[in-house]
Amino acid sequence: xxxxxxxxxxxxxxxxxxxxxxxxxxxxxxxxxxxxxxxxxxxxxxxxxxxxxxxxxxxxxxxxxxxxxxxxxxxxxxxxxxxxxxxxxxxxxxxxxxxxxxxxxxxxxxxxxxxxxxxxxxxxxxxxxxxxxxxxxxxxxxxxxxxxxxxxxxxxxxxxxxxxxxxxxxxxxxxxxxxxxxxxxxxxxxxxxxxxxxxxxxxxxxxxxxxxxxxxxxxxxxxxxxxxxxxxxxxxxxxxxxxxxxxxxxxxxxxxxxxxxxxxxxxxxxxxxxxxxxxxxxxxxxxxxxxxxxxxxxxxxxxxxxxxxxxxxxxxxxxxxxxxxxxxxxxxxxxxxxxxxxxxxxxxxxxxxxxxxxxxxxxxxxxxxxxxxxxxxxxxxxxxxxxxxxxxxxxxxxxxxxxxxxxxxxxxxxxxxxxxxxxxxxxxxxxxxxxxxxxxxxxxxxxxxxxxxxxxxxxxxxxxxxxxxxxxxxxxxxxxxxxxxxxxxx
Amino acid sequence: xxxxxxxxxxxxxxxxxxxxxxxxxxxxxxxxxxxxxxxxxxxxxxxxxxxxxxxxxxxxxxxxxxxxxxxxxxxxxxxxxxxxxxxxxxxxxxxxxxxxxxxxxxxxxxxxxxxxxxxxxxxxxxxxxxxxxxxxxxxxxxxxxxxxxxxxxxxxxxxxxxxxxxxxxxxxxxxxxxxxxxxxxxxxxxxxxxxxxxxxxxxxxxxxxxxxxxxxxxxxxxxxxxxxxxxxxxxxxxxxxxxxxxxxxxxxxxxxxxxxxxxxxxxxxxxxxxxxxxxxxxxxxxxxxxxxxxxxxxxxxxxxxxxxxxxxxxxxxxxxxxxxxxxxxxxxxxxxxxxx
Numbered sequence: 001x002x003x004x005x006x007x008x009x010x011x012x013x014x015x016x017x018x019x020x021x022x023x024x025x026x027x028x029x030x031x032x033x034x035x036x037x038x039x040x041x042x043x044x045x046x047x048x049x050x051x052x053x054x055x056x057x058x059x060x061x062x063x064x065x066x067x068x069x070x071x072x073x074x075x076x077x078x079x080x081x082x083x084x085x086x087x088x089x090x091x092x093x094x095x096x097x098x099x100x101x102x103x104x105x106x107x108x109x110x111x112x113x114x115x116x117x118x119x120x121x122x123x124x125x126x127x128x129x130x131x132x133x134x135x136x137x138x139x140x141x142x143x144x145x146x147x148x149x150x151x152x153x154x155x156x157x158x159x160x161x162x163x164x165x166x167x168x169x170x171x172x173x174x175x176x177x178x179x180x181x182x183x184x185x186x187x188x189x190x191x192x193x194x195x196x197x198x199x200x201x202x203x204x205x206x207x208x209x210x211x212x213x214x215x216x217x218x219x220x221x222x223x224x225x226x227x228x229x230x231x232x233x234x235x236x237x238x239x240x241x242x243x244x245x246x247x248x249x250x251x252x253x254x255x256x257x258x259x260x261x262x263x264x265x266x267x268x269x270x271x272x273x274x275x276x277x278x279x280x281x282x283x284x285x286x287x288x289x290x291x292x293x294x295x296x297x298x299x300x301x302x303x304x305x306x307x308x309x310x311x312x313x314x315x316x317x318x319x320x321x322x323x324x325x326x327x328x329x330x331x332x333x334x335x336x337x338x339x340x341x342x343x344x345x346x347x348x349x350x351x352x353x354x355x356x357x358x359x360x361x362x363x364x365x366x367x368x369x370x371x372x373x374x375x376x377x378x379x380x381x382x383x384x385x386x387x388x389x390x391x392x393x394x395x396x397x398x399x400x401x402x403x404x405x406x407x408x409x410x411x412x413x414x415x416x417x418x419x420x421x422x423x424x425x426x427x428x429x430x431x432x433x434x435x436x437x438x439x440x441x442x443x444x445x446x447x448x449x450x451x452x453x454x455x456x457x458x459x460x461x462x463x464x465x466x467x468x469x470x471x472x473x474x475x476x477x478x479x480x481x482x483x484x485x486x487x488x489x490x
Numbered sequence: 491x492x493x494x495x496x497x498x499x500x501x502x503x504x505x506x507x508x509x510x511x512x513x514x515x516x517x518x519x520x521x522x523x524x525x526x527x528x529x530x531x532x533x534x535x536x537x538x539x540x541x542x543x544x545x546x547x548x549x550x551x552x553x554x555x556x557x558x559x560x561x562x563x564x565x566x567x568x569x570x571x572x573x574x575x576x577x578x579x580x581x582x583x584x585x586x587x588x589x590x591x592x593x594x595x596x597x598x599x600x601x602x603x604x605x606x607x608x609x610x611x612x613x614x615x616x617x618x619x620x621x622x623x624x625x626x627x628x629x630x631x632x633x634x635x636x637x638x639x640x641x642x643x644x645x646x647x648x649x650x651x652x653x654x655x656x657x658x659x660x661x662x663x664x665x666x667x668x669x670x671x672x673x674x675x676x677x678x679x680x681x682x683x684x685x686x687x688x689x690x691x692x693x694x695x696x697x698x699x700x701x702x703x704x705x706x707x708x709x710x711x712x713x714x715x716x717x718x719x720x721x722x723x724x725x726x727x728x729x730x731x732x733x734x735x736x737x738x739x740x741x742x743x744x745x746x747x748x749x750x751x752x753x754x755x756x757x758x759x760x761x762x763x764x765x766x767x768x769x770x771x772x773x774x775x776x777x778x779x780x781x782x783x784x785x786x787x788x789x790x791x792x793x794x795x796x797x798x799x800x801x802x803x804x805x806x807x808x809x810x811x812x813x814x815x816x817x818x819x820x821x822x823x824x825x826x827x828x829x830x
Contacts, residue, residue, distance in 0.1 A: 001698055003740050009801060009819075010768050023764050025805050025817070027745070059564060059768075061801060066742060072564055221807050221815070224736070235812035 002029045004066055005162050005193040006051060006080075011060035013046050013217075020046035021217045024060070028162065033184060033194045035208030037201055039237065040421045043217030044197070048164060051195075052082045065161060083155030086166035087419075089147050093140035097150050098122040100139055105158040125153045129183045144286060145176035149183060162193045169203045169448040170418040173286030175463075177448075181207045199421055200451065201233055238426050247457060247473065248276035248436045253311060255441045256410055260305035265291045267465035268305065275409070278432065278442040280456040282449055284463040289414070289445045291465070296412060297322055297329070310409060323352060326409035332418050335395040338402075345384040346371055349402050370405065377401050377434075393427050400431040403440075410441045417451040429454045498559075505552075512540050554579055629682035648678040656710065662826045663706035666737065666744070670703075673712050673735070680720060684731075688724060693736045702739045706823045708793050714786035715748045715804075715816050723752025723814050744820040751813040760808050767791045767804050787816065794820060 006028040013021040020043045028034045038044050049055040050062065054070040062070040064080045084090075091100045098118040102108065122135035131149045133142070139150065148168070155163055165184075169177055184194060184207060198204050204211050211223045213236050221236055254272035261269045265287040273279045283289045294300035295307065298316035307314040309325070316325055331337050339348055350370055354362040375382055378401055381394045390398075403411055416432065417425050432455045435442055446452050453459065459471040516537055523533035558577045575593055580586035626649065633641045652675040655668075670692060677690045694702055716733065724731030736747040755763065766788055791804040798821050808814040 001701075001741055002695070002738065004743070010805065023768065023805070025807075029740075059567075066740070072560060219807065220809055221812070235809055 004028065004063065005030045005032075006195075007061075007063040007066075008051070009061045009063070011050065011062060012058045013043075013050060013055075014058045015046070019217060021050065021057075023218055025219055026212055026222075028193050028195060030161075030193055031188055031191045032210070033188055033196055033208045035204035035211035036195055036197045037204055037211055037213045038197065038199065038421060039213065039215040040423055043214065046217070047214075048084060048166075051080060051162075051164070052084060053079050081159055081161045082164060083151070083158065083160035083162075084164040084166060085148055085151045085155070085168070086164075087171045089139075089151065091139045091147060091150060091154070094138060096136050096138055097126075097133055097142070098135040100150060101125065101154045101157050105154065107158075122153075125157065128186070129153070131179070131183070143176070144171050144173075145180060148172065148176075148180055152183065152187070156187070156192070160192075162195065164195045164197065166197045167199065167419055168196075169198060169200060170415065171286075171447070173447045174282070174284045174449070176286060177203070199417075199419070199425070200448070201230075201237070203448075238422050246433050246436060248439065249457065250275045250439060254308070255310060256314075256443070257308045258305070259308070261295070261302045261307060262304045262465075263291045263295065263300060263302055265465050266302070269462070269465060269467060271460055271467055273410070273441045273443055275441055276436055276439050277457045278436055278444065278455050279458045279460060280444040280446060280449075280452040281460050281462055282452070283445065283447050284461060284468075285465075286447045288462050288465045289447070292445060293329075293412070293414070296327060323355060323406060323408060328403050328406055328408040328411050330399060330403060330411060330413045330416065332415045334399040335392065338399050339387060339395060341388050343387070345378070345382055345387055345390070345398060348387060348398055349374060349378070349382070349405060351402060353405060374401055374405065377404070393424060396424065396428065396431065400428075400435065404435060404438060407438060408440060410443060411435055412443045412445065414445050415447065416444060417446075418448075425451050509544065512544060516540050555581075626679060626682070633682060645679065645682055648675045651675045652679060656713075663823060664709045664826075665703065666705050666707060666746075667703040669707060669709075669712045670735070672710075673716055676713055676716060677733075684720075684724075686730070688720070688731055688733065690733045691735070693734065695738060698739060702737055702744070704824060705739065705744050705820070706826060707744070707820050708790075708797060711790055711794070711818065711820075712746070712748065714790055715818070718786050719748060719750040719752065719814065719816070723750040723754070725752075727752045739822065742822055744822050746818040746820070747815050748818070749813060749815045754810045754812050754814050755806070755808040756810055760806060763787065763806055767806065790818075794818070798823075 004027050006026070008024050008026045011021055011024040012019065013024075022043075024043075024047070026034075026036075036047075046055075050057060050070070051064075054062065057070060057072060059072055061068060064082075069080060092104060095104065098115070098121070101122055102118050103113060119135040126133045126135065126149070129149050129152075131146060133146050133149060139147065142150065152163065168180065172180060188194065196204060196208055201211070205228045208228075209225055211228070212219045213221045213223070213233075215236075223232060251274060253274075255275050255277075257272040258269050269288070269292075271279070271281070281289075281292070291300065295302060296316075298318045298321070309327070316322060316327075322329065340351070343351070346367060350362055350367055353370070354360050360366070371382055378394075378397050381390055381397070384390055384394075387395065387398065413432070416428055420428060429451070432442055432444075436455075442455070444452055444456070449459070457473045460467050461469040461471075519533045519537045519540075523530040523537070526533070558581060561577055575589055577586075577589070580589075630642055630645050633645065652672065655672045655675070673690070673692075677688075680688060712735070716735075719733055720731075724733065732751050734747075734749045736749065738745045738747075787804055787806070795803045802819050802821060805817045805819070806814060807817070
């Protein structure tokens with residue numbers, strides 16, 4: 001007989017006049033992995049608040065472990081036994097694995113800590129997962145997969161019954177994700193429940209028992225496992241996946257070429273990229289990306305092999321000079337790391353424009369001219385003085401059109417689709433396309449394949465620092481990109 | 491100024507006045523304590539006492555009042571019916587007594603009877619609906635001409651069993667198995683109209699199927715929903731339509747989902763329907779023919795809520811062009827007697 005761990009019944013949550021959750025209905029059974037596919041980000045944080053902390057709700061009712069825990073006008077006694085695992089780790093980096101699992105938990109009252117005993121207990125827990133983790137290792141030194149496992153064990157040791165796994169694919173490599181899935185299945189068998197939140201249905205199809213589709217703070221459909229087919233999902237999602245990536249490739253001489261490049265994490269890496277081409281480098285182990293970035297920003301030199309850029313040996317002193325050399329970077333979550341909130345939209349847009357080419361001075365006249373030119377791309381937002389009031393899509397416009405204005409030869413994007421909802425991802429595809437159209441080569445460094453095929457002209461699979469397979473655009477054309485993703489994921 | 495009509499507004503103003511007075515007093519006390527050093531301890535004591543009074547007032551008067559006010563607001567909006575009687579602490583003994591009287595006056599049994607009568611009326615209306623009869627008899631005639639005798643017998647049997655089930659004793663709860671048999675009969679009848687265009691499947695957890703099939707529910711809970719799915723979702727749709735009844739159960743809950751891959755509802759209409767389903771409504775009793783599409787669902791929902799409580803009932807998921815899922819949440823009941 002099934003039993004429910006969580007039930008949200010007609011839950012409406014209104015905060016500051018904004019309806020964050022509207023008649024939200026969801027139930028999760030014990031020993032179930034319930035997928036949650038948010039089509040937009042509206043309400044996802046409120047959902048987490050409500051199920052973890054029992055934050056006040058405007059109407060409806062919440063049951064946890066088949067007990068009524070939250071309803072309007074009720075002051076909840078305690079948070080629910082829910083543990084959230086997401087990109088921002090809740091582990092203390094300068095403490096050991098065993099300290100994190102057993103000492104940093106609610107209800108731990110021992111005055112004297114027996115380190116040996118803790119390590120023995122940790123070892124028993126860790127062995128169950130099949131992942132090699134030293135109980136005495138500092139968390140700072142762990143790999144993302146090991147961190148996730150430690151978080152899971154910490155939750156189990158702390159008595160959590162339900163785990164929320166938030167966008168795992170944005171920080172775990174494909175290999176690590178598959179390993180973590182095995183662990184989840186093991187704990188699912190033991191009766192633990194999971195809510196697996198992911199923006200990409202391909203990830204959810206692999207592991208979940210059911211998937212709830214969420215839009216504007218309400219569940220619009222719950223799919224059963226046997227309905228995990230793209231056709232069934234199509235009416236609910238945007239079908240930009242099916243678009244063939246635009247082709248703006250110019251010339252045959254590679255703009256950037258890695259020739260047998262080796263570093264700590266690269267093993268004779270060979271690849272090249274042409275002008276106007278978009279290449280996705282999918283790092284299966286999430287180790288090569290860091291080294292490629294360090295090489296391209298001059299923070300590291302290869303042990304062997306050579307890198308050529310624009311038909312010359314690639315030499316760069318540090319990241320500051322990258323733009324002068326025709327290379328621009330777009331980091332992960334660029335709206336948080338690449339924009340200055342105290343500067344106006346136009347100032348942000350023109351940032352470093354005068355550093356791109358010596359001799360250009362950013363006079364008011366030039367700024368006015370830029371404003372006129374980019375009005376057609378950015379719209380009236382270009383006149384905004386306070387960018388903190390702008391929508392996320394507008395902020396992404398600002399980031400990408402700044403690069404568009406700089407017009408570098410090569411743009412390196414790190415996980416551009418990470419954490420973005422479906423509507424934003426569709427918009428990002430068009431923004432990356434506009435860079436390609438201008439003749440820039442785009443190198444996407446990713447740990448997850450999803451969505452990148454919509455812009456890629458080539459896909460390179462990198463395992464243990466080496467390109468193990470290359471897929472050309474013709475492959476995407478001949479088979480449906482969605483089928484390709486399923487095939488690859490399998 | 492219209493809010494002056496309410497005593498609560500007058501009390502609020504009076505309290506604001508008192509609190510402001512306290513704050514001014516506090517301010518004067520602290521200034522005085524700073525100037526008159528000899529008496530600063532006494533002043534501070536008075537100040538602390540005043541703060542304590544404010545905290546106690548907030549905790550024991552203001553907060554419970556806000557909670558009660560919120561519950562009454564939810565009641566007025568139709569979100570809750572039962573919790574309004576549990577306002578704790580009650581505002582006054584008289585108001586508590588008035589609510590108790592109010593509870594007695596709203597005789598739930600009356601509402602249930604009204605709801606049952608309405609469902610019977612709707613069912614009967616279907617039986618005498620010439621369109622329904624015409625279609626069914628036309629199908630029988632067509633079948634008789636083309637195929638022969640056996641199918642006529644089968645169809646007539648299905649029709650009579652369906653009519654008998656619909657109008658028989660409504661005073662007790664029926665098993666899920668009986669409800670599904672009625673759906674099977676209804677499906678046989680509809681198949682003569684739709685042919686291969688309509689398919690029905692029922693999914694039950696294999697492990698607990700016997701236990702689940704013996705769970706009880708109000709009669710005619712499923713049929714109006716299936717009928718709604720066929721007429722509003724699948725009939726206007728071009729091509730084949732699939733209907734699925736999925737049954738899940740925990741030890742306390744029976745969850746039945748009736749899904750179709752028909753036309754679906756527009757978001758606005760869906761929102762209106764779900765809002766109506768969220769509360770207990772007697773609107774469907776009004777003879778408004780235009781609203782007929784949702785009447786059956788609201789009727790079933792109200793019957794469930796009146797019989798078993800607010801936390802049970804219907805919820806609709808729907809997307810235009812994709813289909814509609816109606817989820818029915820019921821308590822697990824094994825006794826045939828209708829709860830009073």
